[in-house]
Structures are given as C-alpha cells and as structure tokens.
Amino acid sequence: MARTAGEVNRKKVHSYYDYSLLFLILFLVCFGLVMIYSTSSYNAQKFYGDAAYYLTRQALFAGAGILIMLFVSKIDYRLYTKKLPIIKLRPITILYFLCALLQTYVIIFGNEVKGAKRWIKLGSLGTFQPSELSKIAVILGTAFIVNLAPRKLDKIWGFLRVLLFMGPLLGLIVAENFSTGLIIGLIIVAISFVASKKKAYFIISGAALAGLASLLIIFVDFRTTRFEAWRNVETHEKGYQILQGLYAIASGGVFGKGLGESMQKLGFIPESHNDMIFSVVCEELGLFGAVTLILLFILLLWRIFIIAINAPDLYGGLIATGVLVHIASQVLINIAVVTSTIPPTGIPLPFISYGGSSLMVILFEMGIVLSISNQIKVQRSR
Template identity: 60%
Template structure:
C-alpha cells in the first residue's frame, strides 16, 4: 500500500516538456493563407510575364515547405546549443552566425545582384537569389540576446545600452547602405531586447531620440530616393511616383466591408505593380474586405501573444530574450507593412511576415518560429 502511494506521488510530481502547438498551428495557418493570397495576387501577372500562372506560387511553396521542415527540426533542438563551443573553430555558434552575417553583407555591397536600383541579393544561379539581410535579422535576435545575457546588469544604464549598439553597429551600417528599412527593423529588435532586459526604462527616451536624430540625418544626407519617398508620402495623389501607393489605397477603398471576393481583385491586374510582394495587404483588403483585413491582424496578434507567453515562461534569461526579440521582429514587420500600405508612413520594402512573396523571408521567419518553439519545448511543467 505504501509503495502504491509513493508511485502515485511520483507520477503527480513528474515534470513534462511543454510544446506550444498553438504557435505552430498559427504559423502554419498564416503560411497556408499566404500561399493562397500569393496565387490570387500573382496568377495574372505570372501568366502574362512567365507564361505560368502558378510561377510565384510554386517558388514560394518550395521555400515554405523547406522552411517548415527546418522549423520542425530546429524546434526539437535545444536552443542552448547556440551558447556552446563549435569543435573546430572554438567559437560559439551565435557569434559565428553574427560574423557570417557581416561577411555576407560585405559581399553584397561588392558582388550583390542589383534589382530596382538596390543591391540587396546574392545570386544562387538556377536556385534564384538569397537576401542576406533576412538572415541578419535572426543573427541580431540571437547575438543581442547573447550580449545582454552575458551581462544583464549592465543594460540597466544608457552606457550598457550603447555598448550593445557598438557591437551591432557594423551590421546596421552595412545593411543601411542599401536597405534602410531593414536597418530600422534591426535597430528596433536591438532596442526591444534591451528594453525587456533593463530594469530602468527612463533612459530609452533619450536613446530613442538620439537614434531617431541619426536616422533623420541619414535620410536627408543619404541617397536621394529615400527623401523622395517622404515627398511621395506627403503628396501621394499628385506625385508622379505615387502610383503604386495610390492604387493600393484604391484597392483598400474598393474592398468595403466584405470585399469583392477571393480572386476578384481588379487592382492586381497591373494597377498595383508586383502586388504579391510588399503590397499584398492591399489586395487582401480588396478581396476580403475589412473583415478579412481585421482577421489577418488578429491572427498576427494571437501569434505575438503566444510568443509573449513563451517569453515570460522561458526556462532562462537567454530563452526569454530570444523569444522577445522574435516577437519584436514579427510585430515591427506587421506594423510597418500595414502602415506603408495604408500610407501612414513613407514607403519601405518590408514584407508582411509569412504572407508576402519572398523565399528567403518566409524560410528565415519559419526558422525563427522554430527557435521560439525550441524555447517552449524546454519549459517544464508538472501534472
């Protein structure tokens, strides 16, 4: 009888590993919805230009499948492996990834493929192109989290914050040369992780003011097309280059409450150039209406909520900071993309996570979700 009671107590006190299936299913649903919308928005132009209405869908589908496989594999690995030593190079994987990201950004500046007057891609031959700035976002999440994790008390003052900024500045400068919007996202990720880790929040107002001032100065003294985007934003109806944004606004307005119906957009028929990319949210609004647009935003809100739950229950500080960085990354891209499409801010090249066309983007975002799931898988609970 005593033995039976002891076995029952042991069963009651046994700990189990958690796995956030809600985050997994939300991610898979957004990927599936994104593939549907990519086909809907791109089938006409793909048939016209590529003679294959499923051209963009097939390419995105391959990247999505590979990304999902990578996500599931990463989710079952222990994220603490990133802090171990690599056997040959005697360097931590998290540091190696950051160094590789810097080297890839240097390579892009000299040997990158130029598309639409921007040199942001590396040619992979028949496999297409690779955008290393997407990898740099993951590297920033992991490396900033590592720096803060190694000396968490230093981040309680502005000196510690700028110390982190010094570590990340080479990557920000290299990316900002050709891709200011991604540089802004990386700055946002860095600030977000530091804000979460710091016990003192007041100095972030001063630090934020300095960062905004530097950004404004770079905007005014940098390439002319950046300032031109501000001018387009201020007068989109009359500016000669405001066509894409204006047509996107027409798409949103014509969608009404319930939309014109899936696949029945008129603006995607050449009026919104490359609608499957950064402007895909405008076609969602047109075809699915306000109801569809709000539903998509709520799905992202739920995904961000699940990341928040993982972050506050993470088994250690590093896991919590990683998940917080991923949360900030997703939230920033959703906010910026929706704001650009609705002309609330000047135009930038930030895709809508999991939905906009872009093989590198969706694959990297799925790997990030795999890392978040890996953190969740290390959470223990008793029952």
C-alpha cells in the first residue's frame, strides 16, 4: 500500500551512532584491565614493590585512548582525505610519511629488547611501537587508494598499483616485525579483495605472499627455532612458554580456578600479562570464560561488519573492513599461538594484553569506525 503524504512527513532523518559497539569496546577494555591486574600483580609486587604497577600504567593509556576514541568518533572520517589549507597535504599522506620515518628510525636507533628492535624509548612514559601506528596509516591509506579507482582492481595491475604505494611502508614493517608485517599485508589484500569484482588473481597473490613468508621463516634462524619449538614443545628448550600456557589452559577446566587464583602466572609463564594472557583467562575463568570472551569478540566484529556494509560510501566501508580484518586476525593468531595451533609469534590480544601502543591504536581505530557509524543516516518516526 502506498504511503500517504502525512506518513512520509512524519519520517525524519537522523544520524546513527553505534552505542552497542561503544559498550562492547568499553567492556573489553575494563575486562582487560581486570585481567592485567590479575596476571601481573605477583610480578609487579616482586620486581617493583607495587602490585598495581602494570594496572596503573595500562589504565592511564586506556583512559587516554577512550578520550581519543570519543573525540575521533565525532570527526567526519572523510576529512582525512582532504588537503590541509596551508601545506596542501592530506592528513593520511602526512601520517604515511611519519610512520615511514618512525619505522626507519626504530630499525636503526630503536630500543632493543630481547634481541628485537621494535620500540622507541620515551623516557619515563615507557616505550612506543611505531608498527602499531603504521596499522592506522595502512588502513586509511589503502582504503583511500582503492577508493580512487576501485574498478582498476578488476585487473592484476590494479592490485600491483596498491602494492606500489603501500609496499615501502610494508617492507619497513616486515624488517622490524615480521608477524605484524603479515597482519598488515593481510589488511592490504583484504581491503583490495572486497573492492574488486574479480577475485581469482587474489588466490595467486596470496599463494605468492605465502611462499615469500615461508622463505623468510626458513632462512632466518630464530624463526626456524620457533618452528622447531612448536613441533617439539615438550622436549625443545624454547618450548617452555608454550608448554606452561597449555598447562594453564588444561588446569582451568570448565569454570576455572577463580579470578586471581592462577598458579601458572606466578613466574611459570614469562610475562603472562602480555601475549600469553589468554592462557591465564582459561585457567582462572575456565572454558566458560574463554568462550564468553571469544563470543564478545565475535559480537564486536559483527557490529563492525554491520557498519562496513551500511557505510555511506565505499571509503568508509573499506576503512571498517580494514579495522575488522586487523582485529579478527590478531584475535585468531593470538589464540592460535596460545593453544599451540600455530608456531609462536608476538601478537597481543586486542583490548586485553598489556601494551599502551597497541591499546591506544585500537581505540583510535574504533573511534574511526564509530565516526563512520555516525555518518549513517536512518529514518525514524517523529
């Protein structure tokens, strides 16, 4: 039945804001703070004389990150592609070159921790990991390049054009942190894949990238050692952390030992508040807690997916896709590593693992996704 003029007039267009996504983000951040205190309080008291040492630092980053997220969520995401009035450069261009400069600096002068140069020392504030900021540059930059000419991606040279622009930064990231480079490479491919109508050549590109990654594992000694440790967890000297994580998961049972009651965090799992925090979640909260956390991540990804398919333009949809792939890949890889499904690598669990750089970057990305949701227009009855 056709609508009457009065019914049409009673409809009013409103901006949409995904408060359910905002609630999920805040809940995961708070849950992460609880688990960081639970996993780190013993070592923090032992080494720093303050059981809340790690909690306090992470809470400061979380508070700052939430404020940044709320601020960014009110900025139109399309402004990142507009040229600034005086310098005539786009914000995403400035961010790209800034990240490239920081990546170069960290490779040459970075603060070395356990044989890896991934951090820039910031005095009393701690350290900063440039590869985390580079994820934002890659998501915004790849989405912008693809959005300029999406039809060109129907041919292989269109994808090569994307790699030509994003390749230098990706190469610097791989040189600094191989596992992060894999995630960023996956983000680039995923954004391009979504925008392309023809998908066949992505299979070839994916196979080529997988082959290149295999070579970088086979011919680099410490990566080969990790692979051997994964294959021989119980006998290899480097398999200790994986084995202790599996002990924690197994001892948790269905409902866990109770919050704060983990035994493996008492020095058995090295730095349990970092990449191995999911094993302590399993030990203290059991299978029930682990599954609940995974379901929360699935809900988070679902809300981002809804925003991506309802975005007001292709650019917004591609940005949301990049953020979705970033979070999904980190969750999958982290849980796979902790459960010894894949060889060990240093990927934090989003919102949960300790790390100021990682948390603030993810909250910044969430702010952009909320900004996209804020540009979605819906009709409501007056």
